[in-house]
């Protein structure tokens with residue numbers, strides 16, 4: 755029996771499921787050719803310019819379920835790349851808005867303009883159910899997230915590790931009590947994330963933290979100041 759997929763259970767249109775399956779395959783294929791040195795700070799931007807490095811499907815399913823369970827309607831995603839995880843987040847926000855009314859959106863962030871353009875194409879292919887729930891902020895997120903943020907229900911940190919703590923500090927004043935922060939690869943990249951993890955795990959930080967046993971780790975933190 756195949757494993758359950760919350761998107762199928764939620765009636766997500768078939769053309770979006772097919773697109774996601776194709777994009778995840780392309781991402782995994784690319785990642786097979788990436789070596790650890792490609793992630794060095796001095797070369798990462800150049801090496802990853804044309805790479806998806808998408809959040810794995812099983813993690814995306816978890817984040818989708820989490821966003822649905824918490825009724826998240828205002829989500830910040832750092833970063834967006836070709837927009838794969840954004841699709842899941844937008845679908846969850848759309849479903850939450852359908853369920854309880856009101857408005858919602860995902861704020862995506864990407865500083866590579868070619869990636870941003872491709873992400874927009876993918877969302878357009880999905881249609882209004884995704885495109886209508888995404889606002890992409892192009893440029894360095896240290897600038898683009900400075901202003902015009904509402905109360906954030908969920909923050910996805912899927913970004914180069916040195917950028918994670920600056921992003922969190924920028925968004926933290928906008929996190930609503932009980933907001934969820936998801937950080938990818940916190941086991942495999944524990945060294946790179948040291949400052950972020952020290953900050954969130956410090957007693958009195960306002961964050962409660964749990965490392966989920968997904969491939970390379972996935973940190974789920976809750977902000978309860």
Ligand SMILES: C[S@@+](CC[C@H](N)C(=O)[O-])C[C@H]1O[C@@H](n2cnc3c(N)ncnc32)[C@H](O)[C@@H]1O
Nearest residue numbers: 807808809833834835838839864865894895912
């Ligand atoms: C791991 S990828 C994101 C993958 C995406 N969440 C997905 O699942 O499809 C990280 C992305 O962050 C972008 N990025 C890195 N530093 C950034 C910055 N300072 N501002 C905006 N985007 C940045 C990179 O170009 C890259 O595309």
